[in-house]
Amino acid sequence: MQVIRVHRSGGAATKDPLLLIAGGPGQSGVDYAVVAAGLLPESVLDRFDLVGFDPRGVGRTQPIRCEHADTGTPTFPDLLTDAGYARAAGLMRGITNECAAALGSKAALFSTTATAVDIDRIRAALGQSTLTYLGWSYGAKLGAEYARLYPDKVRAAVLDAPTAPGTTWIETVERQIAGFESAFDQFTAWCATQDSCDRFRDVRKFVGELVRKAQESPIPSRRPADDVPTYGVDVVDAVVASLYDDARWPDLADGLREAADGDSGTLRELADAGRGGDSEDALLVINCNDSAPGPSEGEIRAAGARFAKEFPLFGVWGSWQLFGCAFWQPTRHTLQPPVAATAHPIIVVGTRHDPATPYGGAVAMAAILGNAELLTWEGQGHTAVGRNDCVNRHVADYLASLTVPPHNTRCAA
Structure with a gap:
């Protein structure tokens, strides 16, 4: 160690x-x-x-590193349809199985x-x-x-x-999504007092439309060294990363204003800064070993439908988390x-x-x-x-x- x-x-x-x-x-x-x-x-x-x-x-x-297959274009799960649920479940099952296979008998440690x-x-x-x-x-x-x-x-x-x-896995996910919705309300209240937000007085509506448009047609970056387009899921990731610390709110406001002009450079920087890299594998394995089995398919689909209605900005995005450890098979050590x-x-x-x-x-x-x-x-x-x-x-x-x-x-x- x-x-x-x-x-x-x-x-x-x-x-x-x-x-x-x-x-x-x-x-x-x-x-x-x-x-x-x-x-x-x-x-x-x-x-x-x-x-x-x-x-x-x-x-x-001894860092946990799982070899993950390319999942293709970043997207949101549509748990309300059979095809969407099957695709999302397949991706999460694959990620889980890849980590279990990489660790073998050591997974439970x-x-x-x-x-x-x-x-x-x-x-x-x-x-x-x-x-x-x-x-x-x-x-x-x-x-x-x-x-x-x-x-x-x-x-x-x-x-x-x-x-x-x-709390159950679904309760934990729901509380976090609700937390981000509430924090975004705090950001919008702050944004209303800033000159940098004068392009989008209704910030929640603007971000929702930006996410939808970026998912249909990714936003390019005008920075010469960055040729990776920004999809809707990346926009949400950028917002989420910025809500962790109100010191990042000015950067988020700048990124949204730039995105309105067709430049996603700042938003991508914010999104990338909030992603965990290899640590995502450790997060999956340790959380799953700590957790009780579940949730079931019925519980995931019901919660996904409810989140989409109750949490307009982060509900669909957060539905990925509902799968959690549903497919994890190694021995667990549920926390007391x-x-x-x-x-x-x-x-x-x-x-x-x-x-x-x-x-x-x-x-x-x-x-x-x-x-x-x-x-x-x-x-x-x-x-x-x-x-x-x-x-x-x-x-x-x-x-x-x-x-x-x-x-x-x-x-x-």
Whole structure:
């Protein structure tokens, strides 16, 4: 397993380790530890060395790589027709089978529970009787599993932007799609105040029409080095990637304005930046090993029809996710509810307008853990630690001295 320890000069003469648990599953924690050194407050860097790791199957730790066949032109699934469902199911079955074949008997070795056991090995290797750690997104889910398995080994834990434990696959997909719809409403409200959006006062209508037109006739890029056209699904991917952080909203507004003039260069850059590459394989395998079997064909088709009606921009796009792990056959290690009797309260952080892991997930995680306190940021985008001074201050105090924020603390946007 690849591990990195980031030490900044200054502060305490001897620094304890702060384990950082990156998102995904599929994000490199080694790479993110370097990024986090520029995001976390100086008081944390003065008190702790940052320790990042690539979980099994990720980055530099025997990465999961599946050979995928070319699926042709990017498109949306039409789950409302037999032919459309058959095509979408065939593509997802093929991707799933390719990963299962690539891993063979090793497929069952990659799961959140297995990685939580690895984390305890890291704790022992660091010479720590108890562990202090901070997890973002999927890393919060993994951190909760560690606390469930080893509650007596947790000194302090911060879980930022977790998903809601115990939800079905379809419920999880629906909450995320609803989260992106809500975040897009926030973007449109912001856009109405910007001169860069004066070409499309009804942003939702404009984007919907742009997606439809681009699917029928892909938008070229006017950049000399880019000859890949942008389809409707790419437009949605660009919007989704931009909703993760409101700092990207100006770029999204510029990209939409350029696309109106027939240039998709900025939108393609945004879409490509949001795609996971090889990490998509790790995400599939680990999520499927964590999940109960299903959903069934009837459940997928019913949910797809409902999403198309209820979520006008992201419903059809999100229907791909409904297949999830329906075709995954290797042995699974379904996650248990993360009840954790830790010596000190765990801090769960939730962002009020988080599109990827909606705020309700943080509320549910704090409640299920049992010994936890919820810290809320009334902001935009995915995750809060490292992005908001108020959240950073409470997290730094907690990590250093186990000072728990007052009950129901909320940080302004």
